[in-house]
Amino acid sequence: MLDRLKIWAKALKRDVVALWLAARDPRVPLGAKVLAGGVAAYALSPIDLIPDFIPVLGLLDDLLIVPAGIWLALRLIPAPLMADLRARAEAMAKPRSTAGLIAVIAIWIALAAALYLILI
Template structure:
């Protein structure tokens, strides 16, 4: 069972890497690119929708949202584009960590935090 889970996690990691490559391809449809960017950002983000320390629910979002997002993007992405991206990942030409992407993710989370705090302060007053 543990070996199956490890294998599944490895496939998920490779799919996220392939999606990260597919997002950059100009042949990808815009909707698929935007959704893939959101899925990749969420999968790689250190901040979860539901924090991991909350029993069961904290891990459930990672086990449901990321695979569901990948599934949806794979339905929208052209098959030949995804196969090309998978071959690149298998060959070791996967995406490299990007400081710009990290900055964008951090900025989005900070913006969401500021918006949430303001909304809560308005509710309290």
């Protein structure tokens, strides 16, 4: 079972990089490109929207939200194109998403400002 989990995790990492490539590929439909870019930016961001130290909720994004976003984005990209993107993803190193980092920080700042306005 542990081997199956390792294989699944490796495939998930490869698919995130493939989605990062898909967001920049002109052959990908616009809706799939936007979703793929958002999922890849969040998955590759060095910080999480919900920090992992928060019980249950912290791991919820890693266990449910990211895989669900990947699954949906993969359904929107044609299979032959996705096979090409996966092959390209296996040949490259894992990128980092500065856009994802900025988006997560912006969301946290907006939530803090909203909480401040509510409490005052």
